[in-house]
Amino acid sequence: MAPGSRKPRSRGVPASPDPSGGGRTPGAAPAPEAWTFLSNHGHVLVWLAADPSARLRDVAAAVGITERGVQKIVADLEAAGVLKRFREGRRNRYEINRTVALRHPVESHETVGTLLKLVGRRPPAT
Numbered sequence: 329m330a331p332g333s334r335k336p337r338s339r340g341v342p343a344s345p346d347p348s349g350g351g352r353t354p355g356a357a358p359a360p361e362a363w364t365f366l367s368n369h370g371h372v373l374v375w376l377a378a379d380p381s382a383r384l385r386d387v388a389a390a391v392g393i394t395e396r397g398v399q400k401i402v403a404d405l406e407a408a409g410v411l412k413r414f415r416e417g418r419r420n421r422y423e424i425n426r427t428v429a430l431r432h433p434v435e436s437h438e439t440v441g442t443l444l445k446l447v448g449r450r451p452p453a454t
Contacts, residue, residue, distance in 0.1 A: 366447065368391055368393055368397065368401060369401050369404065369405065370443070370447075371390075371391040372387055372391055372398055372401045372402065372405070373405060373410065373411075373424070373440070373443075373444070374444065374447055374448060374449055375387050375390055375391065375449070376402075376411065376422045376424065377424050377444045377448055378448060378449045378450060380421050380422045380423065380424075381416070381419055381420070381421045381422075382422075383419070384398045384399060384402065384420075402422075408428065408431070409425055409428055410424060410425055410428050410440055411423070411424060411425070412425070424440060424444070425440065426439060426440050426441030426444065427439055427440070427441065428440045430442075430443060
C-alpha cells in the first residue's frame with residue numbers, strides 16, 4: 329500500500345439483530361441466554377420494587393444495561409404512572425403503583441402488583 333493511502337473499507341452489509349430483541353443474526357442458532365421472559369422495563373421495575381432506594385447505577389449493573397438506559401426506563405415508567413420518584417436528601421426513592429394494568433393486550437387483565445408477586449425478588453441484604 330502506498331504511503332498516505334487508506335485501506336479500503338469493507339463493503340459487506342452487517343447483519344442486523346433479529347426483531348425479537350435477542351441480539352442475534354438471522355439464521356443463527358439462538359444462545360440459551362439470548363433472550364429473557366421480561367423486558368428491561370420489567371427487570372428495572374422488579375429491582376426497584378425490591379429496593380426502592382437503589383441507585384440507578386446499581387440497577388443498571390444488575391440488569392446489564394447502561395445507567396442512561398435505566399434513566400430512560402424510569403422516565404417511561406413514571407410517564408405511565410407506574411413509578412413515582414421522591415427526593416430524600418441526595419438520593420431518590422421510588423414508589424410503585426401496583427394497581428396499574430400491564431400494557432400489552434395479552435396481559436392487560438393483570439396489574440403491576442400481580443407481576444411483582446409472581447417474579448418479585450427479595451430485597452438485598454443490608
